[in-house]
Amino acid sequence: AQSVSQHNHHVILSEAASLELGCxxxxxxxxxxxxxxxxxxxxxxxxxKYFSGDPLVKGIKGFEAEFIKSKFSFNLRKxxxxxxxxxxxxxxxxMKTSYDKVIFGPGTSLSxxx
Amino acid sequence: xxxxxxxxTHLIKTRGQQVxxxxxxxxxxxxxxxxQQVLGQGPQFIFQYYEKEERGRGNFPDRFSAxxxxxxxxxxxxxxxxxxxxxxxxxxxxxxxGPATNEKLFFGSGTQLSVL
Numbered sequence: 657a658q659s660v661s662q663h664n665h666h667v668i669l670s671e672a673a674s675l676e677l678g679c680x681x682x683x684x685x686x687x688x689x690x691x692x693x694x695x696x697x698x699x700x701x702x703x704x705k706y707f708s709g710d711p712l713v714k715g716i717k718g719f720e721a722e723f724i725k726s727k728f729s730f731n732l733r734k735x736x737x738x739x740x741x742x743x744x745x746x747x748x749x750x751m752k753t754s755y756d757k758v759i760f761g762p763g764t765s766l767s768x769x770x
Numbered sequence: 771x772x773x774x775x776x777x778x779t780h781l782i783k784t785r786g787q788q789v790x791x792x793x794x795x796x797x798x799x800x801x802x803x804x805x806q807q808v809l810g811q812g813p814q815f816i817f818q819y820y821e822k823e824e825r826g827r828g829n830f831p832d833r834f835s836a837x838x839x840x841x842x843x844x845x846x847x848x849x850x851x852x853x854x855x856x857x858x859x860x861x862x863x864x865x866x867x868g869p870a871t872n873e874k875l876f877f878g879s880g881t882q883l884s885v886l
Contacts, residue, residue, distance in 0.1 A: 660812070692877075699773075700813070700860065700877040746812050757826045758803075758862075758875065760812030 658683045660749050660761035668767045669737050677732040677764050679747030689730040690748040690758070691721055700746070706730065717741070742768045772796070774863050774878035782884045783851050791846045791881045795863030799876070801825075802844040804836060805860040807880070813860055819844055820866070848883075856885045 663678030681687065691703040704715025711723040721732045730747060747761040775794045783789050795802050801820040805813035818826035819838035833849045842863075848855055858880040 699879040700862075702874055705874070748812075757815045757818060757828070758805075758813075759815065760805075762810075762812045 658749070658751060658759055660747055660759050662745075662747055662761040662764050664764050665762070666765045666767070668769065670769050671739055672736050673768075675732070675734040675737045675741070675766070677745055677747075677766070679730045679732065679761055681728050681730070681747075681749045681759075683728075683749065683751055685751060688750040689721075689723055690750070691715065691719070691730075691732050692746045692748055692760075694744040694746065694763075696743065703732070703745070737766075737768050739768045739770045742766060774861055774876050776859075776861050776878040776881050778881060779879065780882045780884075782886060784886050785851055785853060787851050787885075788847065788849045789851060789883060791848075791859050791861075791883070793844045793846070793861030793863075793878060795842050795844070795861075796876055799863035799865050800842050801864045801866060802838055802842065803862045803875070804844070804846045805862065806830075807858040807860055809857070816846070816859075851885045853885050856883060858882050 660681045689706040692700045693703045694700050703719050704713050704721055706713045706723045714720045719734050721730055723730050745764045745766055749759045774796055777792045793802055803818040804816040806816055807813040815828040816830050816834055817836040822838045836846045838844045860880045861878045862875040864875050
């Protein structure tokens with residue numbers, strides 16, 4: 657079965673530290689890839705997405721992600737985190753054959769310490 | 771513009787009861803999907819409806835059912851509630867669907883269901 661894994665369950669960083677959250681998926685076909693963020697008390701929001709083209713995609717709030725097809729990975733990065741980045745981050749995949757069925761990873765909780 | 775709205779925001783039920791959750795998509799959106807998010811896990815796909823037809827179903831028992839109305843709003847029904855059904859139920863909408871779509875999903879804030 658198709659699945660998405662995230663490398664870390666909980667990450668704690670100090671402000672200005674660099675961030676990298678790992679994500680891997682298991683599916684051999686064509687996929688669309690996403691990172692969603694859920695701030696405390698708020699709904700899921702799209703951070704960035706990859707459909708095709710340049711494998712390095714830039715999203716909102718200074719986040720970027722790199723799609724490495726050979727590694728089935730889509731890692732999220734930010735060079736310098738802020739306290740306001742404290743949130744739950746979900747990697748997600750849509751397989752091109754399954755309409756809007758989004759498969760989410762288990763999430764990574766990021767806590768940024770001022 | 772209003773986003774995806776869900777009601778109620780919180781709900782407490784007992785085992786064996788039935789529950790109906792409601793979702794209103796963003797105006798103009800024709801696709802609605804439902805997800806279950808258990809505490810500490812990522813959302814799990816339950817159903818997707820497009821133009822009032824079921825287009826996808828996740829790995830959930832038949833106790834879960836849904837429908838979409840002519841105005842594209844949707845209801846999720848869960849019968850014979852179990853303790854394990856306690857979760858945040860999310861609704862997401864998009865304008866259209868299909869494997870070639872690049873449509874963005876918009877999520878509602880969810881309904882928190884507690885089964886006692």
